[in-house]
Amino acid sequence: MFSDDEKRAIRRLYLWPKLGTYFLFSLFPGLAAWVACIAVDDAILKSQGVYLLGLYSLLPFVIVYVALCLVFSIGTRVMANRPAWRSVERKVFGEAADTPLPGELYAGIGTSAAGRLMDSRDGGTPAGEALEVVGSALGFIGFWRLMRAFHETARIAAERGGVRLPSLGAWRTAIVLVPILVFAAIFTPRLASSAQAGAEARAEAAERVSAIEAAFEDGGCAYVSADDPTQRQTSYGYSVYGYLDALDEPLVSYACVDTDASGALKEISYHADIDATLSKEKNLAAVQADFDRLAGMLSGLGMPSPTLPAEFTEQFLAGTYYDDVSVYEGTEDGLTVYAHFATDPEDEFDEDSDTYVFLSIEV
Structure with a gap:
């Protein structure tokens, strides 16, 4: 036909x-x-x-x-x-x-x-x-x-x-599967490498986090909280908190160590509540003492010293309990230090006001 x-x-x-x-x-x-x-x-x-x-x-x-x-x-x-x-x-x-x-x-x-x-x-x-x-x-x-x-x-x-x-079946299957297989072949080495690198990073981070956690516990912290790298992988890192005081105390001081995904130090910050019934000199001495005590627990881990900048100390002592103070300072070691006194204005200040000194040291 x-x-x-x-x-x-x-x-x-x-x-x-x-x-x-x-x-x-x-x-x-x-x-x-x-x-x-x-x-x-x-x-x-x-x-x-x-x-x-x-x-x-x-x-x-x-x-x-x-x-x-x-x-x-x-x-x-x-x-x-x-x-x-x-x-x-x-x-x-x-x-x-x-x-x-x-x-x-x-x-x-x-x-x-x-x-x-x-x-x-x-x-x-x-x-x-x-x-x-x-x-x-x-x-x-x-x-x-x-x-x-x-x-x-x-x-x-x-x-x-x-x-x-x-037959159309073979053509249809090939056309659909070829790009999928090509992408799988292209990404497989990357994914395998990333999986191995991630496992190694988690192991390093877990070791570092455990050492920081143990330092806080052995140093006498009332409460310690730490991320678990073996349970939760992140791209931004992990945090370990060490509290000198119980969480229900009226005044609480604590330190927080932040690491990157492999456990290397990114930042360490200190927090200490202020008692507005005491003089600024007594509060500042108590804050520095708490910071030094927390830093002493980490002394064997190569952490930077939590010294409040002189400019912050001067402004804090010269001001009132109703004036915020914030100071940024770079160090010779390439660190960035940020000190902050947080409070409320005088017309809003009461027993529920959250007044504290915060010190952050970024690597």
């Missing part, structure tokens, strides 16, 4: 529209796989730095798949206008007729254009963005309907003429 050219045209118009559709819609699972790899690398494994190979791998995938979609889609339209396919149509359907473009394609193009026009005139609006999304969705539907029309016509012609058609 059909010549070799006509059979070839039937097979191509059966396969090519589907391939164009597969390449287009496989962008979504491919993008999902890429996002999943990025998420695992960043959010779960807390990898340090940017993985450029993984970051830039998405663009070639999108370019190749969009290009192949266009190749097979345009090829489908070209093949539909060739004499071989026209002859098939006349033999099967009695006449050769163009497959019209679906209305969704026109609607999608128009809606997207309207959305872009609104964005360009108004500097970007939710309505314009919504129109662009709707236009894109309509365009996808229109493209799918057009390719499906060619595919179904070729299938009917093949059934009537007894033409053997190629």
Whole structure:
């Protein structure tokens, strides 16, 4: 019934529209796989730095798949206008007729254009963005309907003429799985390396945190609280608190040691509540004594000395219990020291006011 050219045209118009559709819609699972790899690398494994190979791998995938979609889609339209396919149509359907473009394609193009026009005139609006999304969705539907029309016509012609058609399952599986496997191959070394580095960092951090926690406990702190690196991995680090006093005491002094993800010191801060019924000199002496006691517990761990800056001491002694004092100071060792006295204005000051001295030393 059909010549070799006509059979070839039937097979191509059966396969090519589907391939164009597969390449287009496989962008979504491919993008999902890429996002999943990025998420695992960043959010779960807390990898340090940017993985450029993984970051830039998405663009070639999108370019190749969009290009192949266009190749097979345009090829489908070209093949539909060739004499071989026209002859098939006349033999099967009695006449050769163009497959019209679906209305969704026109609607999608128009809606997207309207959305872009609104964005360009108004500097970007939710309505314009919504129109662009709707236009894109309509365009996808229109493209799918057009390719499906060619595919179904070729299938009917093949059934009537007894033409053997190629299998679509293998093509569909390959087109969907190839980008997923490529992304998996690209990210696997990075993820394995990050997992190993994370395990080593957690082990180092756990050892460091345990040493700080033990120093506070052995030093006589009434309460100690510490993060557990073995239970919770973070990219920003861990904290250990040591309280000289019970938490329900009216005046509380404590120190907090913050480390990075591998346990190296980032910052140590000290807090001491103020008794406004005492003189500033007595309070300042008590604050420094508490800070020194806490620092003494950590003396074997290489922590910086908690000395209040001279400028802060002068301003605190010269002021009142109703005036905040804040002083930043750099040291010769490259540390950043921040001292702060927190209080309430005189007209708001009462027994519930939170007045304290805070000293932070950043590495």
